[in-house]
Amino acid sequence: MSMEFEFYPLTELPSHRAFLQALVPGLASLEQVSGVWLTGSLARGDADRWSSLDLLLFWDQIERKERAPVDTSREILNSVRETLGEEKVFVGQDGESDRGGFLRGIANAGQSEVDVPGDSGPAAVIFELSWALSSSGGGIENHKGAIRPLYIAEHVDGASNWALAGHQEVFGPPDAGIVESQLGRFWLLMARLPAAITREEQLAAHMLLTELHALLIDLVVSLNGGSLPQARSRINQYLGPAQLDAFERSLGLRQSGQRRWADGGARWIGQAVALVVLYRWYAPQLAEQYSLLYPQMAEDTVLALLSAELENWPDRISTG
Numbered sequence: 651m652s653m654e655f656e657f658y659p660l661t662e663l664p665s666h667r668a669f670l671q672a673l674v675p676g677l678a679s680l681e682q683v684s685g686v687w688l689t690g691s692l693a694r695g696d697a698d699r700w701s702s703l704d705l706l707l708f709w710d711q712i713e714r715k716e717r718a719p720v721d722t723s724r725e726i727l728n729s730v731r732e733t734l735g736e737e738k739v740f741v742g743q744d745g746e747s748d749r750g751g752f753l754r755g756i757a758n759a760g761q762s763e764v765d766v767p768g769d770s771g772p773a774a775v776i777f778e779l780s781w782a783l784s785s786s787g788g789g790i791e792n793h794k795g796a797i798r799p800l801y802i803a804e805h806v807d808g809a810s811n812w813a814l815a816g817h818q819e820v821f822g823p824p825d826a827g828i829v830e831s832q833l834g835r836f837w838l839l840m841a842r843l844p845a846a847i848t849r850e851e852q853l854a855a856h857m858l859l860t861e862l863h864a865l866l867i868d869l870v871v872s873l874n875g876g877s878l879p880q881a882r883s884r885i886n887q888y889l890g891p892a893q894l895d896a897f898e899r900s901l902g903l904r905q906s907g908q909r910r911w912a913d914g915g916a917r918w919i920g921q922a923v924a925l926v927v928l929y930r931w932y933a934p935q936l937a938e939q940y941s942l943l944y945p946q947m948a949e950d951t952v953l954a955l956l957s958a959e960l961e962n963w964p965d966r967i968s969t970g
Contacts, residue, residue, distance in 0.1 A: 665759035666692065666703050669734075669775045673705075674800050676733030680725060682710045684803040690778075693796040696887065706797065707781035709750070723751050726781065730755075752780040824872035826940045832869055833933055836862065837948040843922055844959035847915045855918040862925050866932070867897060873936050900924035919962050926953075930969045 674686050690704035691697035709722055723746045731739060734757050741755035756774050839862050846855040871888045889897070900921065930949075937944040956963045 663692075663697065663699060663701075665699070665775050666697070666701070668759065669703055669757060669777065670800065673730065673733050676729050677705075677707060677726070678801045678803075680729055682722075682725075684708050684710050685799065686801040688798040688800055689796065693798040695796075702776040702778060704778045705780070705800075707779070709781045709783050722746065722781065722783070723753070726751075726779065727753060730779065748783070750780060750782040752778060754778045824876065824940075826942065829869065829872050829936060829940055830942045832865055832872075833936065833942065834945045834948055836865055836869075836929055836933070837945060837952040839865065840922065840926070841952045841955055843918065844956060847918055847960060850915070859918060859921050859925070862922075863897070863901065866925060866928055869929075869936060870897075870932050873932055873939065896928055900928060915960075916962050919960060922956075923964060923967060926967055927969055930967070 670688075677683055677686055685708040687693075687706045687708075688704070689706050691701045692703060707726070709726075723744060727741060727744070730741070730753065738758040739755060740757075741753050743752075743754040745752050754777070756776050759773055759775050839858060842858055843855070845851075846858055867889070870893055874888065874890070874893075876888060902921075934944060936942065953967075957965070
């Protein structure tokens with residue numbers, strides 16, 4: 651097995667580099683690991699000191715009569731703890747399926763040989779380690795997003811070695827069926843607003859408006875030609891300046907010149923109206939772009955409901 655590792659320069663991210671230098675050789679020493687790829691923002695090249703570190707493994711499920719079946723998640727978790735030090739790593743979430751699995755956690759940041767003078771980096775590195783099983787029929791070629799190989803075993807054939815060639819697209823194309831479903835779901839969620847407000851359930855209203863904001867942002871990302879980004883913490887890069895400004899104003903994160911609402915119910919109504927304005931601006935563009943049926947009946951029905959049930963709901967909402 652080849653033990654040559656391709657650590658591309660991370661001179662501005664010493665803690666991330668130290669993490670990779672410590673972990674990857676241990677993962678590569680596992681018999682069934684045939685490749686380790688860097689994904690996410692580090693693979694794209696737009697990471698900063700607060701970025702999570704995302705790794706993808708290719709796990710060969712080689713069945714041997716003389717050996718008991720390998721517990722993949724346990725094997726990988728043990729390797730992580732052994733190479734990083736059990737007292738220095740915490741894995742708080744894990745999952746496994748017939749196609750692969752993942753571990754998510756946080757590790758104390760170490761120092762590397764390329765430390766930047768005067769900057770030791772963040773105190774910890776947040777990481778996600780996922781793997782694809784060779785027997786799943788899919789493998790790494792189904793991974794969406796940029797990738798960068800760190801280790802490729804010698805026995806990997808040319809077809810599987812395709813990842814050495816370079817990057818994939820940052821995000822895949824949107825699914826028209828999902829877009830159409832989200833266009834209708836917006837109004838189904840908005841229809842729940844009167845109940846939360848009239849019952850004075852502030853937490854429910856907050857969670858509902860948060861869900862509506864997230865859904866609408868996903869729709870605008872689709873309008874921009876991309877599918878839902880996995881890294882919500884970096885959502886800004888998927889929106890244009892005008893789009894970002896519009897969402898931040900709708901959340902009250904920028905001064906918009908509008909008066910502050912005096913009570914909680916009116917405040918939620920103000921946010922909901924801002925979302926409707928954004929939706930009615932972007933949704934018709936989406937429907938036209940992907941040849942989808944605009945949910946006009948749902949819009950008319952829910953707007954009539956909001957007007958009837960909420961005293962402060964405006965009689966007319968202007969998009970322009």
